[in-house]
Amino acid sequence: xxxxxDTKARIERAALVLFVARSVAExxxxxxxxxxxxxxxxxxxxxxxxxQLALDxxxxxxxxxAEALDEAQRPHPSLREKIEAIVRCYCDWxxxxxxxxxxxxxxxxAFLARVPDDAPNPVAVVHNVIDRAMTAGEIPRRDVxxxxxxxxxxxxxxxxxxxxxxxxxxxxxxxxFFADAAWAVLAVTEK
Amino acid sequence: xxxxxDTKARIERAALVLFVARSVAExxxxxxxxxxxxxxxxxxxxxxxxxQLALDxxxxxxxxxAEALDEAQRPHPSLREKIEAIVRCYCDWxxxxxxxxxxxxxxxxAFLARVPDDAPNPVAVVHNVIDRAMTAGEIPRRDVxxxxxxxxxxxxxxxxxxxxxxxxxxxxxxxxFFADAAWAVLAVTEK
DNA sequence: ATTAAATAAGTGAGCAATCGCTTATTTTCA
DNA sequence: TGAAAATAAGCGATTGCTCACTTATTTAAT
Numbered sequence: 001x002x003x004x005x006d007t008k009a010r011i012e013r014a015a016l017v018l019f020v021a022r023s024v025a026e027x028x029x030x031x032x033x034x035x036x037x038x039x040x041x042x043x044x045x046x047x048x049x050x051x052q053l054a055l056d057x058x059x060x061x062x063x064x065x066a067e068a069l070d071e072a073q074r075p076h077p078s079l080r081e082k083i084e085a086i087v088r089c090y091c092d093w094x095x096x097x098x099x100x101x102x103x104x105x106x107x108x109x110a111f112l113a114r115v116p117d118d119a120p121n122p123v124a125v126v127h128n129v130i131d132r133a134m135t136a137g138e139i140p141r142r143d144v145x146x147x148x149x150x151x152x153x154x155x156x157x158x159x160x161x162x163x164x165x166x167x168x169x170x171x172x173x174x175x176x177f178f179a180d181a182a183w184a185v186l187a188v189t190e191k
Numbered sequence: 192x193x194x195x196x197d198t199k200a201r202i203e204r205a206a207l208v209l210f211v212a213r214s215v216a217e218x219x220x221x222x223x224x225x226x227x228x229x230x231x232x233x234x235x236x237x238x239x240x241x242x243q244l245a246l247d248x249x250x251x252x253x254x255x256x257a258e259a260l261d262e263a264q265r266p267h268p269s270l271r272e273k274i275e276a277i278v279r280c281y282c283d284w285x286x287x288x289x290x291x292x293x294x295x296x297x298x299x300x301a302f303l304a305r306v307p308d309d310a311p312n313p314v315a316v317v318h319n320v321i322d323r324a325m326t327a328g329e330i331p332r333r334d335v336x337x338x339x340x341x342x343x344x345x346x347x348x349x350x351x352x353x354x355x356x357x358x359x360x361x362x363x364x365x366x367x368f369f370a371d372a373a374w375a376v377l378a379v380t381e382k
Numbered sequence: 383a384t385t386a387a388a389t390a391a392g393t394g395a396g397c398a399a400t401c402g403c404t405t406a407t408t409t410t411c412a
Numbered sequence: 413t414g415a416a417a418a419t420a421a422g423c424g425a426t427t428g429c430t431c432a433c434t435t436a437t438t439t440a441a442t
Contacts, residue, residue, distance in 0.1 A: 007417080007418080023214075023216060023301070025214060025216035025217050026216050028400080028401065028402080029401080029402060029403080030400090030401085030402095038418075038419085039418060039419045039420065040402090040403085040419090040420085041403085041404075041405085041418075041419060041420075041421095042417075042418055042419070043403090044402090044403065044404080045416090045417065045418075049402080049403080050402065050403090106300055108355070109297055109354065109355060110214075112355055113355075142368070145352070145357060145358065146349055146358070146365060146368065149348045149349040149351075149352045149357075149358075150344075150345045150346075150348060150349055150368070150369070150372050152344075152348050153341075153343075153344030153345050153346070153347055153348025153349065153351075154341045154344050154345060154376060155341075155344070156344055156348055157340045157341060157343050157344025157347055157348065158337055158340040158341055158344065160340075160344075161336070161340045163300065164299070164300060164303055164304075165304075166336060166340075167336065167337070167340075174337060176381065177333070177337065177341070177379065177381065178341070180379045180381065181341050181375075181376040181379050184372075184375035184376055184378070184379050185345060185372040185375055185376060187375070188368065188371045188372050188375050190367065190368065190371065198391080198392085219426085219427065219428080220427080220428060220429075221426095221427085221428095229392075229393090230392060230393040230394060231393085231394070231428090231429085232392070232393060232394065232429085232430080232431085233391075233392050233393070234429095235428095235429070235430080236390080236391055236392070237391090240428080240429080241428070241429090383442100384441100384442085385440100385441085385442085386439105386440085386441075386442095387438105387439080387440075387441090388437105388438080388439070388440085389436105389437080389438070389439085390435105390436080390437070390438085391434105391435080391436070391437085392433105392434080392435075392436090393431105393432105393433080393434075393435090394431105394432105394433100395430105395431095395432100396429105396430085396431090397428105397429090397430080397431100398427100398428100398429095398430100399426105399427080399428095399429105400425105400426085400427070400428100401424105401425080401426070401427080402423105402424100402425090402426100403422105403423090403424095403425105404421105404422085404423075404424105405420100405421090405422085405423095406419100406420095406421090406422100407418105407419080407420085407421100408417105408418080408419070408420095409416105409417080409418070409419080410415105410416085410417070410418085411414105411415095411416090411417095412413105412414100412415095412416100
């Protein structure tokens with residue numbers, strides 16, 4: 001890694017940690033520089049603005065997660081297996097870099113509107129998988145967005161509570177339960 | 192309502208709308224004053240600081256929601272009925288004042304750590320209900336926090352996506368599905 | 383009941399501090 | 413040696429909050 005690239009990576013990591021501990025708005029460029037052991041002006045050699053740095057961080061992770069989830073589900077034929085693959089991939093992703101994961105989770109409301117329409121999207125991946133399973137008759141047909149949201153919530157809410165400090169240990173420890181529960185949600189038949 | 196109380200309420204409502212549209216950090220006291228049609232200094236006759244105003248707003252709603260959920264579930268004997276009552280109460284609460292609901296949802300990570308330990312807590316209500324149902328043998332015994340989080344996610348994730356603008360219409364329209372899905376999550380038996 | 387005194391509520395110009403970002407200068411290294 | 417990278421000082425703008433003052437409401441005294 002060249003020196004410039006190393007500096008850029010240090011800025012990104014320092015910013016990430018501070019953005020999660022406080023928030024983007026409450027983190028100053030001076031703090032980022034101090035944490036990255038560089039001068040404040042150096043940030044602007046690598047990023048046009050603090051907001052763009054925050055957005056870059058979000059979008060890169062957003063796209064990479066979507067691609068990883070899509071690759072994970074693709075080889076499997078049945079919805080049940082796709083769910084397991086997606087859940088496992090998601091938990092591994094979160095455990096591998098928890099700070100980055102937490103940043104992505106806590107700042108969706110700020111950046112989701114700025115994701116390009118054609119960019120890979122984690123929710124769209126799940127949405128498509130569920131839609132095809134409904135068409136194939138694997139699960140009952142209902143509002144896809146609603147079903148996807150509820151199934152995603154089964155995994156995302158525990159993850160959120162781990163960010164809040166309510167849980168310890170790796171998220172992947174509960175992969176089995178998450179997959180079973182997500183499947184149960186999708187298989188619900190209105191009584 | 193006295194004049195002073197009316198002013199205080201106007202400040203709170205103006206702040207709430209701006210806090211949701213932007214964020215607490217990105218909303219200025221000048222904007223709040225302008226939106227509430229009062230002088231900036233008047234804010235400080237009613238609140239010691241912008242942060243305390245934001246915290247007051249959060250804590251009051253947090254407590255009221257917890258009490259409403261607890262009252263809703265109390266009269267019902269079975270878990271299945273308690274779930275339905277809690278889901279219905281929660282959806283009605285959200286639909287009744289969506290701005291306040293969105294504010295509470297989007298700022299949990301900022302304020303949850305500042306909730307007094309003995310204060311009523313929406314998650315604790317669900318937690319207790321599930322714990323008792325496990326003890327009574329109504330559902331399989333497993334980590335209560337995890338089961339509660341997953342069940343809550345079934346409702347909260349769709350609600351979050353509605354805040355993001357992915358859904359339209361009242362949340363209460365899906366009460367039946369939410370209750371069925373939450374029940375399905377809790378009834379999951381590890382295979 | 384009337385007036386005087388006291389308190390509370392409301393105002394808005396302005397302050398000290400801080401912010402994101404720029405620029406002139408120095409260092410690094412191929 | 414020249415361009416890229418990093419630095420440190422600093423600029424204009426904005427921020428939360430204060431404060432001296434005015435206006436409205438409540439309490440007390442005659």
